[in-house]
Every structure is written in structure tokens, then in C-alpha cells.
Amino acid sequence: MRISAFRKAHFNAAHRLHNPKWSNEQNTAAFGLCNNPYFHGHNYELEVKVTGEIDPETGYLIDLKYLSDIIRDHVEHKFDHKNLNIEVEEFKELNPTAEYICCVIWKILRAQLDTRYDLAVRLYETPRNYVEYEGL
Numbered sequence: 001m002r003i004s005a006f007r008k009a010h011f012n013a014a015h016r017l018h019n020p021k022w023s024n025e026q027n028t029a030a031f032g033l034c035n036n037p038y039f040h041g042h043n044y045e046l047e048v049k050v051t052g053e054i055d056p057e058t059g060y061l062i063d064l065k066y067l068s069d070i071i072r073d074h075v076e077h078k079f080d081h082k083n084l085n086i087e088v089e090e091f092k093e094l095n096p097t098a099e100y101i102c103c104v105i106w107k108i109l110r111a112q113l114d115t116r117y118d119l120a121v122r123l124y125e126t127p128r129n130y131v132e133y134e135g136l
Contacts, residue, residue, distance in 0.1 A: 071109070
């Protein structure tokens with residue numbers, strides 16, 4: 001029986017959407033207020049979805065405490081109260097859009113989870129704007 005389990009988390013982070021190859025005018029046209037040179041922040045909401053088979057011995061798909069610990073240790077501690085452009089290595093050369101943040105989080109979590117699980121990550125930048133990545 002395939003089933004999915006979900007874990008929610010959140011973090012607060014600042015970022016600036018900016019392409020250094022473009023002029024100020026191009027950046028402003030593409031990113032608007034999100035191109036503020038002094039940065040801006042979001043209260044990101046994260047949903048992690050793990051799918052697979054129920055273990056007949058435990059009755060679990062995955063121990064949600066274990067999943068919670070992975071998210072806390074590898075995502076929340078890395079991103080929470082950080083300036084993504086400056087303090088998070090993955091975004092030194094990568095524009096920290098919600099799309100890329102979601103993909104980076106997926107990659108981090110994928111490396112921590114057994115391959116028997118399918119993984120999807122949904123990231124809310126605002127209550128009305130979110131992205132989802134399910135892997136390659």
C-alpha cells in the first residue's frame with residue numbers, strides 16, 4: 001500500500017532577486033520590489049511529502065519525528081533568519097527565487113532520505129504564492 005506522509009515547517013529569511021548580468025532597469029522590470037538592494041524577507045512555510053510503502057513491522061511509512069529532525073537540522077538551521085544571497089552557499093551564484101529555494105531544499109532532503117521514498121517539497125513564499133518540486 002503506497003501512502004504519503006507530510007511534515008510542515010517554517011523559516012524566516014531575507015533575499016534579493018537580482019541578475020548581476022542585467023542592468024538595473026532590466027532587474028527592476030523583471031523583479032520589481034523584490035530587487036530591493038537592501039533585501040526583503042518572507043515567512044516561508046514548507047511542506048515535505050514523503051511517499052512509499054507502509055512498513056508492516058512498525059505500521060509507519062516513516063517515523064515523522066525522524067523526518068522532523070532532518071528538516072530542522074538540514075533546512076531550518078541552514079535557512080532560518082539568514083540572508084539567502086549572502087549566508088547560504090547555494091545562493092552565492094543562484095538567484096534565490098522561490099523556485100530555486102524549493103529545488104535546493106528538495107536536494108538537501110533527498111540526500112538525507114532513503115531512496116525507497118519518493119519526495120516532494122512545497123514552499124509557500126506567501127499564503128497565496130507557492131511552488132512545488134517533486135524531483136528530476
